[in-house]
Amino acid sequence: MGKGRITKEHILDQAFEFASQFGLESLTVGELAKLCGMSKSGLFAHFNSKINLQIAVVEQANRVFLQRVIAPVRVENSLSYQEKIHHLLDNWMTWNHSFQGSCMFLDAWKDSQDDELQIALKQAVKQWITYLTIQIQKGIEIGEFHCDLDAKQAAFELYGHYLSAHLFYSLVGKEESSARFWKSVETLLSGWHVSNK
Template sequence: MSKGRVTKEHILSTAFDLASVNGLESLTIGALAKECGMSKSGLFAHFNSKDNLQVCVLEYANLTFTQRVIAPARAQTDISIEKKLTALMDNWLNWNHSFQGSCMFLDAWKDTPATPSETQVALKKTISTWINYLQIQIEKGVETKEFHQDLQPSQAVFELYGLYLSAHLFYSIRGEEASYQHFWCGVRRLLSQWKA
């Protein structure tokens, strides 16, 4: 790996850590340069703009999310769809809680202006990809008759995502334990309703 690539990986890792604590919108070239021990001009040469920096951090976060949330569940090949979804939900909630009940993908969200920024476009794509992945898993459960044939996968994933958003909120208000308990109570209830 080239020195430039190693430097950029270090910058993105540091930026990811900063954005995980303070939110993506707070990430600036100046603050990141200081944290990395670089000059603003040196760091700017890697990204050229704040938007490009944020998009690169989102891409890095997406890879990290895939490694932490999706890959471990995907590696379990001989399990039911229900168990795979349960593993995905567990990894997903742990992702949230690892950032003290925060989530970069949620915290970076804001009202989309008439002309969305590059960061907003990248963020929407990232979240859509995850929603689609969850929906595909539910569709497989319907196809294999693990879930009943009347189940609407789009509604099912909507309800799952709603539980995650509630867990995110409850972590901030009532703490990790309440967030965890309510989330799993809701997930178990949904999975029970979906079964044939």
């Protein structure tokens, strides 16, 4: 790996950590240059604009999300799809709680805008919802979940519970929001399972 690539990866690691704690919109070339011990011009040369930097951080966040949330479940071949989804959700909530209960993607997403950054954020969220939907659909196909379960609707409902937990974290804190999230998720998953017919 070339020196330039190593430097860029170091910059993105620092940028990701900063954005995780303070939000993507707070990230500036000047602030990041200080964190990396670089000049603004030296750092700017890697990205050419603030929005390119922010998009690169979203892409970095996607890679970290894959490593922390999805990859650990992919290697567990013996799990049922209900167990896989449970583990995915557990990893997902752990991911969010590592950022003080917030979600970098949702916090920076402004639905009324349609610039390159917003498109990248929307795509990141869409990819995750699609992955969840695929796991639910596979559970239907092997007969673990009810054959008449609508995978897209099921993913919609799961994400709705997540959004509620995201909001309640700010209102009542981690312990209560997590307890309510898991209670609602367990009820949902139980209703999907064929053994409960």
